Amino acid sequence: MLSKFDVLRTIHDTGAVLIIRLDSADEALHVARAAIAGGFRALEITLSVPDALGVIRTLSTEYADQGVAIGAGTVLDAEAAFACVQAGARILVSPNLDPGMIRTAARYQAVSISGAFTPTEIVDTLSAGADIVKLFPTEIVGPEYLKTVRAPLAQAPILPAGGATPENVGAWFAAGAVAVGVGSAVTKAARPDGDYSKVTRAAEAFLAAIAAARA
Numbered sequence: 001m002l003s004k005f006d007v008l009r010t011i012h013d014t015g016a017v018l019i020i021r022l023d024s025a026d027e028a029l030h031v032a033r034a035a036i037a038g039g040f041r042a043l044e045i046t047l048s049v050p051d052a053l054g055v056i057r058t059l060s061t062e063y064a065d066q067g068v069a070i071g072a073g074t075v076l077d078a079e080a081a082f083a084c085v086q087a088g089a090r091i092l093v094s095p096n097l098d099p100g101m102i103r104t105a106a107r108y109q110a111v112s113i114s115g116a117f118t119p120t121e122i123v124d125t126l127s128a129g130a131d132i133v134k135l136f137p138t139e140i141v142g143p144e145y146l147k148t149v150r151a152p153l154a155q156a157p158i159l160p161a162g163g164a165t166p167e168n169v170g171a172w173f174a175a176g177a178v179a180v181g182v183g184s185a186v187t188k189a190a191r192p193d194g195d196y197s198k199v200t201r202a203a204e205a206f207l208a209a210i211a212a213a214r215a
Helices: 004-014 025-037 052-062 078-087 099-107 119-127 143-150 169-174 197-214
Strands: 016-020 042-046 069-073 091-094 111-116 132-135 158-160 180-182
Touching: 004 016, 004 042, 004 069, 004 111, 016 025, 016 069, 016 091, 016 197, 025 042, 025 052, 025 197, 042 052, 042 091, 052 069, 052 078, 069 078, 069 111, 078 091, 078 099, 091 099, 099 111, 111 119, 119 132, 143 158, 143 169, 158 180, 169 180, 169 197
Parallel strands: 016 042, 016 180, 042 069, 069 091, 091 111, 111 132, 132 158
Antiparallel strands: none
């Protein structure tokens, strides 16, 4: 099992967490495997996916010795957090601040990525002990908002989640993102024909864009 430090290093080194929010467990598994083949090493299976815990358990088992961190998203409270940890999740992600979720993550040494939007929420999230602050929602703001927020809060490790593409990811890193959360730009690349090799290629392109931005 990956240690908490290993998971944090994985997120930092790849610069991305893949957010899998799809309509079936089967599609989520296919997409996850294809994205891992494309280089992703940190994945978030949202609890809105049917049988999300089963998906987490399957992937955690399959990739246990391959340096891949499987996480859970939309984890709203301590009870859900514990169930996700029991299923094998090494990352717990929420759209909101729930101290119980963060405490549970800390107790079992999973990485917590807790949602916030305003400066007050970001500080409260850090004070509650979150490892990374998830900037959410991001579709209504852009990298300039992150840059502005980080001016007085430069210590905050912030991961903007949603709306990231190979074309704009450079601007997010230039604004100070520690990593980004990416969803449909990769996860829905196989639609409508079900060719999951397209997910692998989209994953490779996205991670290449991050590497170029950091260089």
